[in-house]
Amino acid sequence: xxxxxxxxxxxxxxxxxxxxxxxxxxxxxxxxxxxxxxxxxxxxxxxxxxxxxxxxxxxxxxxxxxxxxxxxxxxxxxxxxxxxxxxxxxxxxxxxxxxxxxxxxxxxxxxxxxxxxxxxxxxxxxxxxxxxxxxxxxxxxxxxxxxxxxxxxxxxxxxxxxxxxxxxxxxxxxxxxxxxxxxxxxxxxxxxxxxxxxxxxxxxxxxxxxxxxxxxxxxxxxxxxxxxxxxxxxxxxxxxxxxxxxxxxxxxxxxxxxxxxxxxxxxxxx
Amino acid sequence: xxxxxxxxxxxxxxxxxxxxxxxxxxxxxxxxxxxxxxxxxxxxxxxxxxxxxxxxxxxxxxxxxxxxxxxxxxxxxxxxxxxxxxxxxxxxxxxxxxxxxxxxxxxxxxxxxxxxxxxxxxxxxxxxxxxxxxxxxxxxxxxxxxxxxxxxxxxxxxxxxxxxxxxxxxxxxxxxxxxxxxxxxxxxxxxxxxxxxxxxxxxxxxxxxxxxxxxxxxxxxxxxxxxxxxxxxxxxxxxxxxxxxxxxxxxxxxxxxxxxxxxxxxxxxxxxxxxxxxxxxxxxxxxxxxxxxxxxxxxxxxxxxxxxxxxxxxxxxxxxxxxxxxxxxxxxxxxxxxxxxxxxxxxxxxxxxxxxxxxxxxxxxxxxxxxxxxxxxxxxxxxxxxxxxxxxxxxxxxxxxxxxxxxxxxxxxxxx
Numbered sequence: 001x002x003x004x005x006x007x008x009x010x011x012x013x014x015x016x017x018x019x020x021x022x023x024x025x026x027x028x029x030x031x032x033x034x035x036x037x038x039x040x041x042x043x044x045x046x047x048x049x050x051x052x053x054x055x056x057x058x059x060x061x062x063x064x065x066x067x068x069x070x071x072x073x074x075x076x077x078x079x080x081x082x083x084x085x086x087x088x089x090x091x092x093x094x095x096x097x098x099x100x101x102x103x104x105x106x107x108x109x110x111x112x113x114x115x116x117x118x119x120x121x122x123x124x125x126x127x128x129x130x131x132x133x134x135x136x137x138x139x140x141x142x143x144x145x146x147x148x149x150x151x152x153x154x155x156x157x158x159x160x161x162x163x164x165x166x167x168x169x170x171x172x173x174x175x176x177x178x179x180x181x182x183x184x185x186x187x188x189x190x191x192x193x194x195x196x197x198x199x200x201x202x203x204x205x206x207x208x209x210x211x212x213x214x215x216x217x218x219x220x221x222x223x224x225x226x227x228x229x230x231x232x233x234x235x236x237x238x239x240x241x242x243x244x245x246x247x248x249x250x251x252x253x254x255x256x257x258x259x260x261x262x263x264x265x266x267x268x269x270x
Numbered sequence: 271x272x273x274x275x276x277x278x279x280x281x282x283x284x285x286x287x288x289x290x291x292x293x294x295x296x297x298x299x300x301x302x303x304x305x306x307x308x309x310x311x312x313x314x315x316x317x318x319x320x321x322x323x324x325x326x327x328x329x330x331x332x333x334x335x336x337x338x339x340x341x342x343x344x345x346x347x348x349x350x351x352x353x354x355x356x357x358x359x360x361x362x363x364x365x366x367x368x369x370x371x372x373x374x375x376x377x378x379x380x381x382x383x384x385x386x387x388x389x390x391x392x393x394x395x396x397x398x399x400x401x402x403x404x405x406x407x408x409x410x411x412x413x414x415x416x417x418x419x420x421x422x423x424x425x426x427x428x429x430x431x432x433x434x435x436x437x438x439x440x441x442x443x444x445x446x447x448x449x450x451x452x453x454x455x456x457x458x459x460x461x462x463x464x465x466x467x468x469x470x471x472x473x474x475x476x477x478x479x480x481x482x483x484x485x486x487x488x489x490x491x492x493x494x495x496x497x498x499x500x501x502x503x504x505x506x507x508x509x510x511x512x513x514x515x516x517x518x519x520x521x522x523x524x525x526x527x528x529x530x531x532x533x534x535x536x537x538x539x540x541x542x543x544x545x546x547x548x549x550x551x552x553x554x555x556x557x558x559x560x561x562x563x564x565x566x567x568x569x570x571x572x573x574x575x576x577x578x579x580x581x582x583x584x585x586x587x588x589x590x591x592x593x594x595x596x597x598x599x600x601x602x603x604x605x606x607x608x609x610x611x612x613x614x615x616x617x618x619x620x621x622x623x624x625x626x627x628x629x630x631x632x633x634x635x636x637x638x639x640x641x642x643x644x645x646x647x648x649x650x651x652x653x654x655x656x657x658x659x660x661x662x663x664x665x666x667x668x669x670x671x672x673x674x675x676x677x678x679x680x681x682x683x684x685x686x
Contacts, residue, residue, distance in 0.1 A: 246477060256583035259572040260664050265551055265579060266570035268611045268660055270417045 001031040001201045002169055007051055007061030021047035023225035024061075029169075029218075034195060034202045038212040038244065039222035045205045048222065049173050052203065054078040066168040079109060083162030083200075085175040089154040092162070095147030099138065099157060102146055103127050106161035130160055134190055152183030156190050163194050170195065172204040176211070188215070209244040219244075223251050273301050282310035283348075287319040290327035290354075299330045306334075306632045307544075307589070309511060309676055311343030314368070318349035323357050331358075335366055341634040386509075386637070391527040395515035400531045401507040401637045409440070409500030409538040409682045411597070413608050417496040420444060420458070421569055423557040425495070427455060433499065435463040435490045437641065440540055442595050442624040443497020443609075444553065445470050447480055450493065458495050458556040460656045462595040462624040464540040465641040467648055468492055469593070469626045471656035473553040479626060479653040483645055498597055498609045498622060500538035504680040506531045507637060510543075511676040518546035518673035521659060522613045525598035525621055527679075534683030536599035536607060539623075542643050543594065543677025544633060548587040548625055549669045550657035552580050583662065584669055587627035587654060593644050594659070596623030597684065607684070613671075615663040623659040625672065628652070633677060640680045 004027040010020045021044040029035050039045040050056065052063060054075035062071045070078055086092050093102050104118035124142065132139045134156050138149075146154060155175055163170060172191065176184035188211060195202050206212055212219055218236055221229040221244070229247055231239055271288030282305050290298060298315075305313055313334070317323075331347065338345040346368040350358065358367055386401045414431045432450075435441065445461040447470055448454035461470035466484025470492060471477070482490035508531045512519050528539045555578055557569050569578040597610060604610040604620035613621045628651040633643070662668040 250477070250580065253580045253582065254576045257576050257579070257581050260667065261581050261583060261662075262570055262572035262575045264660070264662065264664060265575065265581065266568075269551060269570070269579070269658065270421060270609065270611070 001033070001066060002027065002029040002052070002203070003062075003064040004028075004048075004052065005062045005064075007048075007063065008059045009047060009051060009056065010059055021225050022051060022058075025222075025225070025227055026061075027220060027227075029201055029203065031201055032199045033218060034200075034216040035204070036212045036216040036219045037203065037205045037222060038207065038209065038219055039205075040207065040248070042224075043222040044225040045207075045222045046173060047225075049171055049203065049205050052169070053082055053084060053171055081168040082171055083165065083167035083169070084171045085155065085158050085162050085173065087174040087177050089151035089158070089178060092158040093146045093154060096145055098143050099131070099146055099149075100124060100127060100142040102157070103161060103164070107164055109165060130164070131157070133193070134160065136186075150183070152179050152186055155179065155183075155187050159187070159190060159194060163198055163200060166198050166200070168201065170200045170202045172202065172206075174205050174207065177207070191215075209241045212244060213239055213241045221247060221251075271297065273297060275301065275305070277305075277308075277310060281312045281314060283314045283316055285316040285319075288321075290317075290320050290323040290330075292324060292326040295324075295326040295330045298327070299333070302330070302334050306337070306343075307630070311338060311341055311632065311635055313338065313344070314346050314348045316349050317347050317354045318351055320351055320354050323354050328357070328361055328363065331363070331366055337632070341632050342636070343632075343634075389508075389527070389531070391510060391519070391523055391530075395513035396510065396519055396523075397513055398508055398510040398527055398531075401509070403505060403507055403680070404503050405505055407503035407505040407682050408685045409502040411538070411607065411684050411686055412499045412501065413497065414494045414499065415443070415496035417444070417609070420495050420557060423569060425455065425458075425556070425558050430493050430495055432491055433494045433497070435466065435468045435484075435492070437466045437484060438503060439499060439501050440464040440538055440595050441494075441497055441499035442622065444495040445492040445497065446472065446495075446556075447482060447492055454493060455558070456556055458493075459553050460624055460658050461492055461494075461497070462593070462626060462656065463490065463492070464593065464595045465644050466490065467593070467641075467644050469648070469653055469656060471552060473556045475555070477655070479656045481648055481653060483648055496609075500597065500682070500684065502682060504540070504640065505682045506680075508679040508681060509636070509677075510674075510679070512674070518675055520671040520673050521623065522619055522621075522661070522671060524674060524677075524679060525596070525613060525623075526619060528681040529598055529600070531679075532681050532683045535603040536684040537597070537681045538684055539594070539596050539598060539679050539681045540640060540644075541592075541594040541596075541674075541677055541679040542633060542640075542647070543592060543679075544630070544675040545587055545590045545592045545627065546673040546675055547585045547669075548590075548592065548627060548657050548659065548672045549582050549662050550586075550625070550659040550672065551582075552655065552657055554578055554580050581660075581662075582657065582669065583667075586657070589630050590627040590654060591630055591633065591647065592625045592627045593647060594623055594625040596621055596659070598623075599684070607686070613661055615661070623672075624656060625659055626656045627654040629654065638678055643678065 009022040218232040271294040446457040457472040459473035468490035469481040471479040598621035610620040
């Protein structure tokens with residue numbers, strides 16, 4: 001479904017601020033799979049997500065999505081295939097428009113929008129049913145401006161909007177990171193339900209090891225712009241938070257092994 | 271609740287004031303754990319001003335009474351209030367109560383032991399006690415296998431030997447457990463063995479140390495790529511404690527104290543000790559021709575070394591307990607022995623030590639038996655990791671030596 005082949009990206013190349021967030025990343029997500037990308041700050045996980053969404057052109061490598069080579073597609077063109085939920089609950093919705101109006105926009109994502117009544121009775125009925133599934137009592141507040149809702153409620157609605165067209169790929173960019181623990185748990189529950197119901201192919205970025213251990217059917221651990229570890233199938237099922245912590249510790253130790261340690265080991269190991 | 275702590279020479283007293291319910295029991299447990307960790311194995315809990323105790327509180331009393339009993343320590347409730355006394359009596363825990371209302375006389379763990387002599391070790395305030403075990407005992411050393419081909423990526427299974435570790439063999443090196451098929455070749459990692467316990471951390475990426483214990487007729491056997499063995503018994507037991515003045519004792523000081531204890535310039539040492547920090551390296555991948563690829567010859571080249579070895583460049587396994595096996599020798603003697611490298615920057619003391627770390631549990635005081643001390647670690651805890659201990663003496667950035675709080679070292683002079 002999604003294939004990422006050896007992609008590279010360097011920002012501010014040739015300047016003092018040069019960063020190389022992607023250094024040859026490859027991924028393969030079959031249809032209906034749920035991949036969790038885990039990594040520390042600056043590991044390149046969000047950049048990878050943005051590369052897939054088409055936020056910037058790549059230096060090298062290819063991205064194939066749902067049978068199309070989307071490498072040179074602009075972000076808005078890819079939006080037909082991709083649903084996204086961002087970390088910031090204020091991104092992804094129009095705050096001054098009502099819940100219903102936001103939905104009316106989302107439901108026509110990627111299509112031409114003419115000058116007709118957006119909020120038809122059919123749409124409102126369907127919307128009410130969908131919002132009811134969130135079990136947050138929002139179905140009675142469809143006329144309220146989205147800006148008046150809490151962060152958790154907004155993320156839940158954004159998630160519904162991102163998935164209402166059953167996208168070929170759902171991108172979740174640390175979408176619970178800005179929420180309080182209780183709201184985050186609620187959003188995770190909603191996320192699982194939605195993904196399961198629509199059998200969505202999903203790519204979720206997180207730095208929460210708890211989420212990584214409990215969600216998804218595969219994990220990619222990023223470090224310094226490349227994939228450090230991959231876990232799939234039985235390996236993923238067995239994985240506990242402690243195992244993930246141990247892997248991070250390993251990466252850190254690896255980083256700290258510099259040439260002076262190498263010299264010390266050469267001298268004293270045997 | 272108020273928890274106040276006073277430490278005497280032989281007895282630690284914790285005074286409680288308030289309710290010992292579910293909320294406060296946790297805090298009491300923490301105070302008790304801290305007390306045990308600081309080396310106090312005789313604890314009196316003053317409950318004169320505790321007016322209520324729930325089953326959550328009783329649980330803590332039973333837990334610590336058991337733990338201290340298992341290490342020959344002592345745990346008593348003194349000056350119990352009428353309510354506490356009534357509850358404990360009804361619960362059938364009268365044995366916990368010290369009936370006299372006066373302060374408990376010092377009845378520390380040291381029961382009638384065989385004679386020992388006190389020695390001072392390099393640092394002031396650090397105490398050590400030496401017990402004679404078998405003054406004529408010595409360890410005959412032997413070096414199975416050859417390290418060079420392995421560390422150059424030219425692994426040679428023909429130089430491997432299958433080594434049995436019955437009670438009287440200690441050793442360390444690079445080894446692998448297994449039935450002997452070809453898949454074992456990927457698994458060679460640091461191992462150590464003593465008193466019928468053998469533990470090895472396979473370098474197959476799992477980072478999970480595996481172990482074999484002497485049980486009935488089952489003798490641990492490991493395929494050894496290279497290593498150093500000592501066969502024989504232990505001459506002396508050295509019990510050390512960091513004392514009040516120093517936070518911990520470095521490995522080199524303990525190794526030197528062991529050499530002094532056996533009055534020799536080379537010794538085999540098995541140590542079980544409460545750890546402040548361990549510093550060392552672990553093989554991450556078994557070197558082989560296929561994997562060293564285009565750069566055969568040296569796994570220590572930077573940055574390739576990162577694939578082969580992991581190094582604890584900062585505190586690791588803090589507050590654990592570890593089983594350490596090793597050999598130490600003076601500089602002059604080390605040149606006649608193999609696999610010994612400087613333990614200190616001056617090079618005056620050499621050695622080779624491997625350590626297996628376990629979650630913390632207190633260690634019994636006095637004269638203890640090696641097997642009875644080592645084997646229960648495996649039976650009730652899981653092995654956190656195995657390290658080849660090294661002194662990181664790099665200036666400014668170095669993590670220094672592995673350091674210990676208190677422990678027991680069984681040691682013997684080496685013979686070739």
